Amino acid sequence: MLKKKFVQSSMLLLASVLLLCSLIPTASAASMNAAPREVKLEWNGTRLPQNGLLIEGSTMIPVVLLRDSIGVTLRYEPTVKTYTLLQNDDQIDMIMGTDSINIRLNNHQWKGPNAQVINGRMYIPFTVLRDGFGYQSAWNASQVKLNFAKKGIFLEE
Template identity: 40%
Template sequence: MNKVMKWSAAAMAAGILIASSGFTGEASVLAAGNIKNTVQQTPVALKWKGTKLSQKGLMSEGNTLIPLTVLRDQLGLPLSYNPGTRTYSIGSGYTQLNMEVSQHGVNTNINNYYLYEYEVKNINGRIYVPFKLMNDYLGYQGAWDPSTKTLNISKRILNPITIKTETLEKATSDAVYLLHYPKVSGLVNSDAENVINNVLEQHMKKFNEESIKEANNRDDSIEHAYQYIQNYMVTYNRNGVLSLVVDQYGNTGGAHGGTIRTGFTFSLKDGKLLTANDLLKKSNPTYRTMLNKDLAKKLKAHEGYLGGFKALRANPDFNVSENGMLFFFQQYEYTDYAVGIPTFAYPFDQLLPKGTDPFKSYK
């Protein structure tokens, strides 16, 4: 099922009762036939900005898990609950984490963008958030002390900008449109701000125009209306650089819908849309040679590989993350639909000489 469409199925599939005492105590989840977790877990001591917390995290299957109540009580994030959709929401704006809890588990999205590689868990009636998710998308970092099994959590220093979600929503007899796109403000350079916002808005408008044209020629044999949805996720917002991915989904009545993903990485100094070459080529002129060889190996290892990969395009699809760069390919570009959008992560120390700062020119 496509990421951007899962919200509807998740809402219908939710089948448990959630309770909380006015959010003054622990957020609790009461599941019908709730089975006590049998996976071995090790307690993890937690600190917030150096101060030890009374609540503890868990180490489970190699992942450090943080109680949802720590995010509310110590980190100060607003927590709400929607009983209609059985969804907890923590935080606000483009980093709001939404957790739809059911007997099947917890479906997780940030700002309506679904994440499958991070598993929020309901363990014995308590919700736990993977620290890796907090590190990658919520703006937090951690220092691990192996001798005391303690994780010291602190806030990252983000770019001093505001990111607001704008929405175009409409419905006709032929199609339903729900298009979310970001708008930035607070940049020192107002011209750069306008350039960035124009790129992102025009990207949305082009999708909307093409969708309207397609819907106007809708096949009358299709019973339901066409569906067009756009969501985005900010993946990096530090060091004078803003990186995000935008997913555009369309369902026109075939066997399944389809998604096109676009990565945008901007310099906040001048609004320039950065390429992989801008970040890598000066310090490593041969980075593409390494990537082409490694990507060919990884793509061929995919069970759904269709063949055809020889080398990256001149301007490959990518986005920046807290851990490096993510290079991705579109559905059916080299793999079948079941693979989704194949994405390959590379830390900067694998792409560049050790100690190189890829953002030096943009700070």
């Protein structure tokens, strides 16, 4: 009788472990495919007309927002499928590949997250703007808001 109880307990434990293990990949896949979260954007404390997106821990900024609201120069060269952002002497190139968008900062390969096209709009990680143009930021997690500005400007969260 003790042996039968041991076998039943072992089977129950094994079934529980298998069930738990089968749920782990599903949860990981669901979180990876989760819809991007909208991020309110501010330039030097002034609310911008478009939102960014929070994707896999990176705040993504719409490229046209930089052109239209902040005054960054945006060019497109169709022969090499490259978008270029220019500010002062700094340059960020976004090269359209077949399955990704590679980034260069002042002619050096960017090692961070790539740009993405989402719903027909190009988004660039804020970290590229920080490293390429020297922008600084203040993140407000409770409001899901990023306030960014040129270096040297005092920012409040």
